[in-house]
Each structure stands twice: as C-alpha cells, then as structure tokens.
Amino acid sequence: MNSIKLSSYYRLYAFSDYQSMKAALPYMRRVVLAKNLQEVEEQEARNYVDRLGGQGYKNYLEPLSSHTSKGSGIQSLITALQVLYKSNGFSARYIVIERG
Numbered sequence: 001m002n003s004i005k006l007s008s009y010y011r012l013y014a015f016s017d018y019q020s021m022k023a024a025l026p027y028m029r030r031v032v033l034a035k036n037l038q039e040v041e042e043q044e045a046r047n048y049v050d051r052l053g054g055q056g057y058k059n060y061l062e063p064l065s066s067h068t069s070k071g072s073g074i075q076s077l078i079t080a081l082q083v084l085y086k087s088n089g090f091s092a093r094y095i096v097i098e099r100g
Contacts, residue, residue, distance in 0.1 A: 006097065
C-alpha cells in the first residue's frame with residue numbers, strides 16, 4: 001500500500017476499487033474516513049489536509065521548501081492523490097484517511 005502524509009496526524013491511502021479498499025481496512029489502526037473520492041466534500045477535506053498559515057492548504061506536488069498553496073481543501077487533497085498516482089500508476093477511486 002502506498003500512502004502520503006497529509007499532516008502530522010493524518011495519512012492518505014488510495015485504492016482503485018472497492019474490494020481492495022475493504023480488504024485493507026482491517027489492517028489499519030484508526031480509520032477516520034473511507035469513501036468514494038467523488039463523495040468527499042470540502043468540509044471533510046479541510047479537516048485532514050495541512051493548512052499553511054493564512055495562505056490556504058498545502059500543495060503536495062511542490063517541494064517541501066516551497067510554500068505554494070491551494071485555495072481549497074479538495075484541491076489540496078487532489079494534489080496529494082496526484083503524488084500517489086505518480087508512484088502507484090493507477091487512478092484513485094476510493095480513499096482512506098488514517099489517524100496515526
């Protein structure tokens with residue numbers, strides 16, 4: 001399973017289908033969100049992505065030294081998924097966010 005750290009508390013996992021997501025859930029410690037990516041709303045995304053003070057939300061495609069941001073929590077979550085896509089090679093239809 002490939003994942004990316006969304007903040008100091010949350011980690012994002014991406015899955016291409018429902019069965020693989022369900023199979024992975026018992027092996028995760030504290031799942032706070034597990035759903036279809038199309039069903040994730042802005043308010044939920046804001047709770048889990050890193051916030052840059054006064055600028056918006058972290059752009060995960062940029063290097064750590066850069067402080068570029070995204071305007072919304074959903075856009076920030078999408079950039080995190082794009083990083084995962086580069087390493088996984090498959091599209092994310094289902095996501096799991098784990099607190100840890």
